[in-house]
Amino acid sequence: MMHTKPNIWVFGDYRNYFQNRVTLQLLSRAADLAPKMNASVGVVVLGSNINEYANEYIAHGAQKVYLIEHPSIANYRIETYTALIEGLVRKYKPEIFLVGATAFGRELAPRLAKRLRTGLTADCIRLDINAEGLLEQTAPSFGGNLLAKIVTPVSRPQMATVRPGSFQEIPHDSSRQGMVIYEPLPRKLPAERMRLVDYERKPQRGQRIEEAPVVVCGGRGMGSKNKFKKLFELAQLLGGEVGATRPVVYAGWADPDVLVGQAGKQIKPQVLFSFGISGAIQHTAGFNNAGFVIAVNKNPNATMMKIADVAIVADANQFCSALINELKKRIRNERR
Amino acid sequence: MDFNPTMKHNAVRKTVRKFAESELGPIAHEIDRDARFPVEVIEKMQPLNFFGLQVSREYGGAELDTTSYAVAIEEISRVCAGVGLCVTVHNSVGAFPIQRFGTPRQKERFLPLLASGKAIGAFCLTEANAGSDAGGVETTAVKDGDGYIINGTKIFVTNGGVCGTALIFAVTDPENPRKAASVFIVEKGTPGFSVGEIEDLCGMRSNPVSSLFFEDCRVPAENLLGREGDGIKIGLTALDTGRIGIAAQALGIAQGAFEASVKYSRERQQFRKPLASFQTIQNYLADMATEIDAARLLLYRACALKDSAKPFSAEAAMAKLYCSTTATRITNRAVQIHGGYGYSKEYDVERYFRDAKVTEIYEGTSEVQRMVISRAVLSKLT
C-alpha cells in the first residue's frame, strides 16, 4: 500500500538503549524536517519483544512504527535485517531513511544502500532540506579537515548514517499518538551465512564519552604519560570522561577508544576542558556541538585557544593540578 | 637531466620517516640529555636493514642505490642526528670498505654480522696527533708470524662505545709512515683491544664516541683488509662514501630545524601578528629554503655520479662542505627565529644547533673538503 504522504524513516536501533539514544535523536531531527516536505515520520523496528520500543519511539516523536516481530530475529543479524528492511523499503518507498552510526548501523546502511542502488552519506553531523527539496547531508570529509555537503539527487531513499550526539532528542511525552504497523516475517527469507557462535554483552566501561556531559581532553602539551594520568583524576572529580588526541593515543598515553575527533568519537559535552591541545582539525571535528569550551595552553596562538570560549594561557599541567586542588576544596553538595 | 625523485625514493623517504618519527621522535630529547645510546630502537632497526643499506643482498643487505641511502640517512637525522650518525658511519665507513675491498672470506665473515646490525661498525683514523693530517698516524701494526701486533690509541671514534668491529688505520712500515699504512679489521673481544670512556660532547650525544686502545693487540693476517700499503687508498675511498652520508645527515638536521622554524613563525605572534608576516622572517625562511634545496641537489648529484661509477670525490666533497655549512647556518638562524624559546631545551632547535656543528668537522673538516675541491679545480687542464 502506497502512502500518499512522503515518509522519513529512521532505523530503530534499540540495542544498548537507554544509553544509546541515537534513534531518539534521529526521530527528533526527522520531526523537524518533516513539515518542510509535508512528510510523516516513521521508525522501523525488528526483533522480538519489541513493543516497548515502539511505545518509546512514539513518545519521542515517531508517527508510525513498522514492526516485524519474531523470535528468530531476536538478535541483530546483519544479513537478515538487511533483507527485511530492504523488503519494507521496497514496499513503502520512503523518501529518506536515516540510520544511527552505531557499529551495527554502519554495517547495515551501506548494505541496504547497495541493494537499493541508492546513495549513502556516512557520519553526518547535520541534516537539512535544501531549496530543491533534497536532503542536504553534512559530513566530515578529506581526513576530517573539512566538511562536505552532499545530496542524493535521483536515487531513493536518500540515506544517511548519523553520528550519535548530533541532534537533541524530543523529551518523552506519553500523550503523543502514533500508529503501529505489524509486518509479517516473510516466509522465504535467505538463511544467514554467518553463524553466531557467541554473543555476550561486554560490561560497560562507565558512561560513554559520547554521552558524557563533561569531557576532559588532553593533548601532547600534557608532557608525559604520567602527567596525562592526572586528567583522569580531574575527570573523576567532575563526573566526566577523559578524551585524547591522536598523538597522545599513538604515544600510548591513552586508549584508542577515547580518541576524540574525526577518526574517533564525536562528543557533545556541556563543558569541554582542553589541556595542552593545539587544535588540529582532525581533533576539533570531534566536538562541533560542544557547549562550553575551556582551553588551557602555553601557546596563546594555538588554534584551540582561538576557538575556545575561555582560553587560559598557562602550563596545562600546572593548571590541571591547581584546578584539581581547588575543586577538591569546593565540591560538597549535589545541586539536583 | 631529471631532478625529480623517483617513486622508490619517495617510498623510502616515507617509510624511514614513519619509523624515525614513531620510534626516535619520542626519545630524541631524552637520549641527547642523558647521552644514552638507544639500544631498544637499534634492535628494532636491525631487521629493517638499516645497518646494511647498501650491502649486497647475498650478505643480508638492502642493496639500495646511493640516493635512497642518502634519503634514509636524512630522514633519520631529521628526527635524531645522533642515531643518524651511528647508521651512516656504520654503513659508509664500517661496512662499505669490507664490501669493496674484502676477500670473499672476509665478506662472508663480517658482512652478514654488520648488515644485520648485530655488530656495529666503526672506522678509526683519528689520533691525538693526526686529525686532518692523516699521514701523522702513529698507531703501528707490526708483522709477527701469521699476524700483526697493533699498538696505539684512536680517539673520537664514532660508535666506539658499541662497535663490534673496528677498521683500524695503522702504519705497517714505520720507516715509511706516509707510504705504508694499512687497514685492519679488529673484532670486539680481541685481547689487547679496549674501549675508553664515552666522550662528553656538545652534540650528537646519543652516539657513543670514545677512544679505542690497542696494547699489543694481535690480529690474524686474514684480518688485513686489502694489502699492506692499501691504507691510503681504502681510507680515501671510504671517506668519499662517508662524505655522502655525512652530507645527508647534515641535510636532515637542516631540514628539521627549517621545518620547526616555519611552524614557529606561523604560530608565534608578536606585535599582534604572526612572525611569518614580517619581511625579515620571510627573508630568513626564503634563504633557508633555497640553501637547503641547493644542498639537496648537490648531494643527489654526488649520489648519482657514484651510482654511475663515475668519479665523484670532488662532488662528494662539495656536498659535504655545503650541506654541513648550511646546517650550521640554518640551525643558527632557527634558534634566532625561535628567540628565547630557541635557547631553551624545551624546544628541539637548540639540539639541532649543537648537533649541526660537528658536521663541519668530522670525516674531513670543511678545510679539508676545500683542499679536495681546489685540487680538483686546479688539476683541470683547461
Added chain:
Amino acid sequence: MVSELPWDAHTGTLKRELAEGMLNPACSHALEAALQVKEKHGGHITVMTMGPPMAEEVLREAIALGADRGILLTDPRMAGADTFVTSYILARAIEKMCPDFDLVFCGCHSSDSETAQVGPQLSEELNVPGAAYVEKLDLEGRTLRIRRLSDNFLETLEFELPGLVTLTTRHYAPRYVSLSGMQQAFEHGEVAVVQAADLKLDPEFTSRKNSPTRIMDVFAPVAQNKNLVMKGAPKKIVEELLEKFDDKIGGAIGKDLKQAT
C-alpha cells in the same frame, strides 16, 4: 576516492588508501592480518588499489611487506567515485583478476572519508558473507571464525569461505617495511594496471555520473570569534574561572562550586 583492500588468498586482494602515498592505518592493519594468515596457512596475497597512477606506490609498499602481487585500478573514468561505485568497480576487478579468491581483507575505513562503507558494499557486490570491524580472526580449513566488538556486544561469528572482513586498528599492529623489501618491491615486484576498458565497464560509465551521491560543497568548519583570554598564576585563574562560570561548570557536573564562606 581511493580505497584499499587487502585480499588474501589463497588469493587475497588488498586495497589501499592513497593519503600521502602510504597505506592508511586501518588498511595497514588489514594487510598485517592477511600477512599473518599467509604466514600461518600459506596462500597468495593480491593487493588492490583504485586511484591515480601514483597510487602504485602503496602497492609497492605492500609487496615490500610480503604481498605477492599488486593491481592498480586507474582510469580517469574511475575518478570521483562514491562508495557505491567504488565497491562496484572493485567487485568487477576482483572477479576478473582474482576469480578464485578466498578472503577479502579491507581496512574498516579509509583515512580520507572514513565512511566505512566500501567493505560491506563490496561483500554485497560479490555476494559473499562479510563482517565489519573484525578484531581477531582464525582460519580452520574453509571456516573463518571472527571476533568483534559491535556496540558493546562481543560477537564471535563463523562463516565459510569465500568471504570478506574489514579490520579495526585494535589488533594486528602493522610491521615496519624493511628497506630490502622496499628495494625488491621496486626492482621486481609484480604490479598490473587495470583500466575501465579492461573491466568491460559500460562505455558510457563514469564514476562521477554513476555515483548516486553528489558533493555540493566543501568548506571548513566555522570557528567562534570572541573568547575570553585568561593569564596569570594558575591558582588565581582557577579561582577566577570557578567564580565566573560556576553556573556552567557546576551545572554540567551537578554540583555546587561556590567557594566556602
